[in-house]
Amino acid sequence: MDFSLSEEQRLLKTTVRQFAESELLPHSREWDEKQDFPREVFSKLGEMGLMGVVWPTEYGGSGMNTLDYAIVMEELSRVDAGVALSLAAHNSLCSGHIFLAGNEEQKKKYLTPLAKGEKVGCWGLTENSAGSDAGGTRTSAVRDGSHWVLNGSKTFITNGRIADTAVVMAVTDKAKGKKGISAFIVERGTPGFRAGKKEDKLGVRSSDTSELVFEDCRVPAGNLLGREGYGFIDTLRILDRGRIGIAAFSLGIAQAALEASMKYATDRKQFGHAIAEFQAIQFKIADMATQVAAARLLTWRAASLRDSGQEHTVESSMAKLFASEISVQVALEAIQIHGGYGYVKDYPVERYLRDSKLGTIGEGTSEVQRLVIARELLQLRGMVR
Numbered sequence: 243m244d245f246s247l248s249e250e251q252r253l254l255k256t257t258v259r260q261f262a263e264s265e266l267l268p269h270s271r272e273w274d275e276k277q278d279f280p281r282e283v284f285s286k287l288g289e290m291g292l293m294g295v296v297w298p299t300e301y302g303g304s305g306m307n308t309l310d311y312a313i314v315m316e317e318l319s320r321v322d323a324g325v326a327l328s329l330a331a332h333n334s335l336c337s338g339h340i341f342l343a344g345n346e347e348q349k350k351k352y353l354t355p356l357a358k359g360e361k362v363g364c365w366g367l368t369e370n371s372a373g374s375d376a377g378g379t380r381t382s383a384v385r386d387g388s389h390w391v392l393n394g395s396k397t398f399i400t401n402g403r404i405a406d407t408a409v410v411m412a413v414t415d416k417a418k419g420k421k422g423i424s425a426f427i428v429e430r431g432t433p434g435f436r437a438g439k440k441e442d443k444l445g446v447r448s449s450d451t452s453e454l455v456f457e458d459c460r461v462p463a464g465n466l467l468g469r470e471g472y473g474f475i476d477t478l479r480i481l482d483r484g485r486i487g488i489a490a491f492s493l494g495i496a497q498a499a500l501e502a503s504m505k506y507a508t509d510r511k512q513f514g515h516a517i518a519e520f521q522a523i524q525f526k527i528a529d530m531a532t533q534v535a536a537a538r539l540l541t542w543r544a545a546s547l548r549d550s551g552q553e554h555t556v557e558s559s560m561a562k563l564f565a566s567e568i569s570v571q572v573a574l575e576a577i578q579i580h581g582g583y584g585y586v587k588d589y590p591v592e593r594y595l596r597d598s599k600l601g602t603i604g605e606g607t608s609e610v611q612r613l614v615i616a617r618e619l620l621q622l623r624g625m626v627r
């Protein structure tokens with residue numbers, strides 16, 4: 243078992259770190275407060291090939307693998323988790339669905355500009371009454387001649403107000419339950435499609451999160467994505483990679499919290515000593531570093547399994563579950579190590595705690611990850627979601 247990164251991967255890690263520290267770090271506090279980051283950040287990520295990390299070069303992507311993607315996500319999230327989350331929704335979810343289920347024409351027309359960073363994508367599954375139980379989707383799509391007519395709304399959609407291309411799930415055959423849900427590509431500007439309320443969030447505030455609203459929205463029949471009735475089935479496969487991205491997102495925040503804590507513990511003096519000299523602080527740092535290392539191994543294992551074409555549903559969920567839970571714990575301990583300074587905005591650790599919590603909720607809560615892991619291990623498919 244080889245745990246080392248290749249020369250190219252080390253270079254990728256350094257390059258993304260330098261980009262994040264020079265282009266994101268100076269603005270992250272302001273973006274957190276404003277709940278926004280400029281559109282040109284996406285263009286810069288596109289110029290670096292990060293808007294389509296894993297897609298083949300023939301579709302404008304960088305042709306890298308899932309481990310490379312995990313490295314990119316960790317490094318961006320280490321500096322600005324909101325930017326990383328927006329990239330994840332664009333990459334793994336929207337572009338991922340088009341790559342998995344799209345026909346050649348759809349890939350050329352929609353995936354290529356997304357992968358190049360010319361366009362921004364979002365992906366709409368969640369509704370106000372269908373969260374963990376996404377099979378309870380109510381947004382409907384009714385065939386009318388050469389079009390589908392969409393009605394309904396989506397909730398908590400990352401990049402909802404800024405995306406040019408949306409992939410949305412809608413019910414095409416109510417009688418078939420989960421097997422009656424299909425995916426559609428909807429372009430911004432399509433009559434009857436608009437973004438709704440922008441959410442005012444606890445964390446990942448630089449990332450846009452809003453509703454999507456469909457009112458008699460007529461979508462060309464050619465924008466059905468994948469086979470009719472396969473929207474939910476394809477979603478489960480898309481989330482296998484998505485969860486590796488959220489694991490890496492959580493890992494990046496935990497890494498940042500660890501680094502900030504080590505620096506602060508060395509600088510801060512009380513009772514005539516750096517607080518790093520007190521065993522109580524040393525034990526915290528040791529536990530935090532061990533948790534971060536374990537989360538990285540789980541994340542890289544899931545990515546490596548995917549890259550070698552092996553089954554990885556359980557491993558993706560384990561990585562996401564563990565990395566997101568330890569990320570919250572590590573961020574909490576980072577605040578404790580900073581004392582009162584951890585509780586105020588002059589230091590970034592309070593933001594790390596707020597940002598880390600999203601990892602335990604997005605792309606399936608921690609409870610849902612446990613259901614997935616248990617279902618797969620106990621072979622209970624069909625008994626629990």
Ligand SMILES: Cc1cc2nc3c(=O)[nH]c(=O)nc-3n(C[C@H](O)[C@H](O)[C@H](O)COP(=O)(O)OP(=O)(O)OC[C@H]3O[C@@H](n4cnc5c(N)ncnc54)[C@H](O)[C@@H]3O)c2cc1C
Binds near residue numbers: 331370373374375400
């Ligand atoms: C910032 C942010 C960005 C997001 N981005 C997107 C996006 O881009 N696209 C998208 O489609 N969605 C997105 N989401 C939605 C996200 O995936 C959902 O919030 C998540 O799946 C949980 O759904 P819910 O919020 O409705 O919670 P609920 O499903 O109502 O869950 C509430 C609680 O009940 C628990 N629970 C539910 N069912 C069970 C069960 N069977 N057993 C045990 N416990 C259970 C949950 O774990 C949770 O603790 C985003 C959410 C946030 C906050």
